[in-house]
Amino acid sequence: MAPFEASPAWDADLNESFAAGDETALAEAYRQFSPLVHTLARRSLRDPAAADDVTQEVFIRVWRSRSAFDPARARLPAWIVGITRNAIADAHAASAHETRRVLAAVESAPDPEPATGQTAAEALADRILLDGELEKLGEPQGSILKLAFYDDLTHSQISQKLNLPLGTVKSHIRRSLSQLKSRLEVDRATS
Template identity: 70%
Template structure:
């Protein structure tokens, strides 16, 4: 049996990374950054986004190293999992940015200026969208179904397979949170 290649990832490196050894981080970056970058580039379709995801993956991995358990998974698999999440986050962010630009273009007058009641409505919708994003999950999804899909509490409960009482509680707390946030925002104007 041939000895492992010098660049092969080992259980010792798993343990060193979990223990906070910066040399293990550097070795992980050296070995896995090309894979992370390739996965991100193929998924996102652009090099700049792939560069950002690659950096984000290793920042997340290092910051959350205390949650890495070498007995449950090897570091390469753990990093690929983080990569998938970072790619999904980047795609979601890109979609939100695109929607914001499209909404702003729709609100623009034919001469290219933005203003009037359509712009106010757009600003309110963008503000609400951002606030719903801040709520997290499942609150954000519940509130979107209530606001945008006009579903009843019972319909939301069935669609998300959550108890009715849980849906009602999330809606009540989310509305209180939104009220506090929006009152603070309007006081700033």
């Protein structure tokens, strides 16, 4: 499981203490994830002040909606990333009536930051969202993907190792990857 940790410092106990209303868990979540939240917002909204506002809004929502957070079903980092994408979408919607202004700003002031920043932040967000998802695939899907991901085995090698028909392995890989893909897309669709 260790290789799946998107954020090694994130102590799983913090999921529980956050759900139980421990404010220090929120502070720790802020310490670890506010730079990611802020960067995602900044790249999407292209406005430092708006990104600060979204960051503030995200952690306020995270705390106020903690009763809806189930540590048995989700991890706090993924929960935060999901709320971030919603909050960014809301910020875009709120400024929709200012579309002309936004377009003008975008055209006149393209974000000078390197594109790699966006890639890194988005990739990290994706990684956090999929953290732990392999465990939810069930068996043998989880084992099949772990052999593919961790051990770099081909589908025929996996077929031999697990003594499963080749077609079964391929079918499991297709469905599992599709599920992971939709996990990212569902989340994105809300943003």
